[in-house]
Amino acid sequence: MELLPLLIPSFCFLTLSGLTFGAESVTSVIVKEDDDAILPCSLSTNENIESIVFDWKKEETVQVFMYNKGDHHNNGLTDQNEQFKSRVTHFPEELKHGNASIRIKETKREDKGNYTCFFPKSRKIFNVELVVGAAPKPYVKLLKEKGLLECEVPGAYPKPTVEWQDSDNKTLFSKTLRDIEDKNRFYITIQTSVTKPGCYRCVATQMAKWHQIPSETCVPDEPWKIVAGVLAVVLAVVVVGILVWCYFKNKKKTNKESSEPSAQELKLNADQSV
Numbered sequence: 001m002e003l004l005p006l007l008i009p010s011f012c013f014l015t016l017s018g019l020t021f022g023a024e025s026v027t028s029v030i031v032k033e034d035d036d037a038i039l040p041c042s043l044s045t046n047e048n049i050e051s052i053v054f055d056w057k058k059e060e061t062v063q064v065f066m067y068n069k070g071d072h073h074n075n076g077l078t079d080q081n082e083q084f085k086s087r088v089t090h091f092p093e094e095l096k097h098g099n100a101s102i103r104i105k106e107t108k109r110e111d112k113g114n115y116t117c118f119f120p121k122s123r124k125i126f127n128v129e130l131v132v133g134a135a136p137k138p139y140v141k142l143l144k145e146k147g148l149l150e151c152e153v154p155g156a157y158p159k160p161t162v163e164w165q166d167s168d169n170k171t172l173f174s175k176t177l178r179d180i181e182d183k184n185r186f187y188i189t190i191q192t193s194v195t196k197p198g199c200y201r202c203v204a205t206q207m208a209k210w211h212q213i214p215s216e217t218c219v220p221d222e223p224w225k226i227v228a229g230v231l232a233v234v235l236a237v238v239v240v241g242i243l244v245w246c247y248f249k250n251k252k253k254t255n256k257e258s259s260e261p262s263a264q265e266l267k268l269n270a271d272q273s274v
Contacts, residue, residue: 030131032211037107041117041126043098054100055118056088064088064115065102067095083110107132109157109184133157134185138202138215149192149217150177151202155185160204164192167199194219 031037039056043049056064063081065073065088073080074089087105094101100117109132117126134157141150153162159181164172178189194200201216 026127026129028129028131030133030207031107033109033132033134034106037104037111037130037132039102039104039115039117039128039130041100041102041128043100043119043122043124046098048096049098049100049119050095052119052121055120056102056115057118058113058115060114060116065090067100104130109134131158133206133211135160135204135206135211135213137213138162138204140202140215140217142217142219147193147195149194149200149202149219150189151191151215152178152187152189153204154187155182156188156204156206157185158206159186160188160206162188162190162202162204164190165201165203172200 027040029037029039041054041056051069053066053068055066058064058081062083063073063079064084065080066077067090068077071077072090073085080088084104089103089105091099091101091103100119102117104111107130112130112132115128115130117128118124134155136154136156139152139154141152142148143150149164151162151164153160162174164174166172172192172194174190174192176188176190178187180187188204190202192200197219199216199218201214203212203214205212
């Protein structure tokens with residue numbers, strides 16, 4: 001399932017450098033780790049901002065990207081935080097339409113947080129919350145000898161809900177073998193028992209509206225059942241073959257006997273000859 005930005009409107013006020021300015025609506029951008037993130041910031045007036053200043057910061061103090069009348073952190077400005085160097089770009093062709101959005105390349109967990117886009121001239125502030133999630137594909141394993149299905153989700157964030165489902169999308173009862181958090185990542189392993197062949201999938205769901213990823217495995221019939229079925233078919237064919245062979249053999253014998261003269265007929269024929 002594709003990761004999509006989720007817009008959450010609200011209104012708030014932000015205090016900056018001792019002054020309080022009315023902030024625009026807050027936007028939450030949710031991306032998968034290692035994907036690029038676009039943080040939106042655009043003046044509703046669509047005015048040309050090529051000759052003005054706008055400044056992006058994280059948590060109000062960390063310098064992310066500044067544009068100053070044509071100069072910016074990718075062509076001369078030097079106070080950009082090390083975390084964002086060579087990773088943040090803007091959209092030059094969009095400046096004439098009032099668009100001050102930026103792109104953060106290959107997002108990492110450390111990039112998550114609250115960002116502000118500030119226009120000093122008009123004192124307008126745009127707030128963006130960036131959520132960077134880790135959504136690894138679940139590993140599934142079939143333990144044939146025990147009739148068990150095991151699913152492991154390694155290092156997900158935010159914490160997912162993990163469950164086994166059958167081919168009819170019905171949730172199966174599962175036992176949790178592991179549920180731990182390590183360095184703000186979650187490691188979960190669950191196990192379920194199955195008694196019949198079919199295809200089953202393990203589904204990890206994060207934040208309900210955000211991301212869902214499944215892994216599927218199919219349980220075949222037990223090998224001995226397959227062998228027994230094959231042997232039964234072969235045996236049935238052999239038995240039918242024997243019965244057919246016996247039938248035609250007996251029929252041939254009967255026809256032969258009916259066509260040969262009996263001993264009495266032979267004696268009668270001999271007497272008539274004398």
